[in-house]
Amino acid sequence: MKTKYLKIGAIAIVIAFLATGTYLFAGESYDEKIEKTGTVLEDGAISGLVVPAYTAESLNVTSISDLNGHASEFDNEIIGIDPGAGITELTKKVVDEYGLSLSFVTSSEAAMLAALDTAYRSEDHIVVTLWDPHWVTGVYDLVYLDDPKLVYGEAESIESWARPGLIAEDPTLAKIMEQYSFEIDEFSGLLAYIESNKDGMSVGEAARNWIDENPDAKERWLDGVEYQGGRGNIEIGLVSWACAIGSSNVLKILLENVGYSVTLTTIDAGVMYAGLAYGNIDLITTAWVPLTHAQYMEKYA
Numbered sequence: 001m002k003t004k005y006l007k008i009g010a011i012a013i014v015i016a017f018l019a020t021g022t023y024l025f026a027g028e029s030y031d032e033k034i035e036k037t038g039t040v041l042e043d044g045a046i047s048g049l050v051v052p053a054y055t056a057e058s059l060n061v062t063s064i065s066d067l068n069g070h071a072s073e074f075d076n077e078i079i080g081i082d083p084g085a086g087i088t089e090l091t092k093k094v095v096d097e098y099g100l101s102l103s104f105v106t107s108s109e110a111a112m113l114a115a116l117d118t119a120y121r122s123e124d125h126i127v128v129t130l131w132d133p134h135w136v137t138g139v140y141d142l143v144y145l146d147d148p149k150l151v152y153g154e155a156e157s158i159e160s161w162a163r164p165g166l167i168a169e170d171p172t173l174a175k176i177m178e179q180y181s182f183e184i185d186e187f188s189g190l191l192a193y194i195e196s197n198k199d200g201m202s203v204g205e206a207a208r209n210w211i212d213e214n215p216d217a218k219e220r221w222l223d224g225v226e227y228q229g230g231r232g233n234i235e236i237g238l239v240s241w242a243c244a245i246g247s248s249n250v251l252k253i254l255l256e257n258v259g260y261s262v263t264l265t266t267i268d269a270g271v272m273y274a275g276l277a278y279g280n281i282d283l284i285t286t287a288w289v290p291l292t293h294a295q296y297m298e299k300y301a
């Protein structure tokens with residue numbers, strides 16, 4: 001009897017040791033920090049709760065705290081996007097801090113936009129989580145609700161980040177990423193271009209045409225970098241957000257132009273950051289800082 005327990009005990013110790021070893025090994029790569037490679041857009045990014053202009057006017061809802069008095073007109077709902085989005089975390093805080101009685105429903109960017117479109121066409125009231133740059137704010141007449149507690153923060157930047165070590169391994173890539181920065185009008189223009197051509201061409205084709213029509217931008221981004229075959233494969237991680245789709249697709253073409261092969265991988269935000277930290281993903285172009293992606297930056301950066 002005793003020997004049996006001793007044996008089980010010994011096996012348990014070995015298993016625990018192996019498990020600890022694995023854990024430490026995983027911890028080792030995890031401890032390496034992801035690295036900033038550039039600023040895709042400086043101080044031009046905002047997010048918040050948005051209603052159609054007709055809603056703001058007819059219900060006199062202009063501030064987040066006005067929502068409670070009209071919960072039923074909004075079907076008691078705030079329509080959000082994916083659970084992993086930073087704006088989703090911030091909106092949970094908003095519900096809490098403003099004591100909102102509406103329930104916050106998460107979905108996806110596509111589902112939120114479909115709900116907004118349906119409501120807008122019949123002038124129904126709706127409140128959604130939304131942000132800029134986004135093509136939709138140029139198509140519908142929308143209003144950001146005032147956020148006096150600044151839970152959504154102030155204007156943010158969108159940055160590009162790389163997996164640990166990539167910058168040191170590839171100075172050419174580091175140079176391109178440092179130069180890969182949009183003016184706000186350029187960025188909004190790109191998103192509008194992709195959206196307005198979505199029925200006629202793929203996002204990749206739209207990005208390619210947009211680059212052809214904006215040779216100055218291309219020159220700026222690839223300044224000092226020549227084509228050289230076999231620069232290797234770069235995997236860009238992105239979430240299915242219009243802004244990330246735009247900046248990732250343009251970058252893919254730029255990198256291909258100078259000799260990289262590029263894969264775009266669309267994933268959830270949490271998986272994207274974890275993939276970057278563990279080195280499965282090489283680059284991202286959609287880090288919203290300092291606030292929206294604070295939860296991910298605190299963990300990995």
Ligand code: PBE
Nearest residue numbers: 047085086087131241288
């Ligand atoms: N967004 C757009 C993202 C970042 C890009 C505002 C939806 C987010 O909330 O994480």
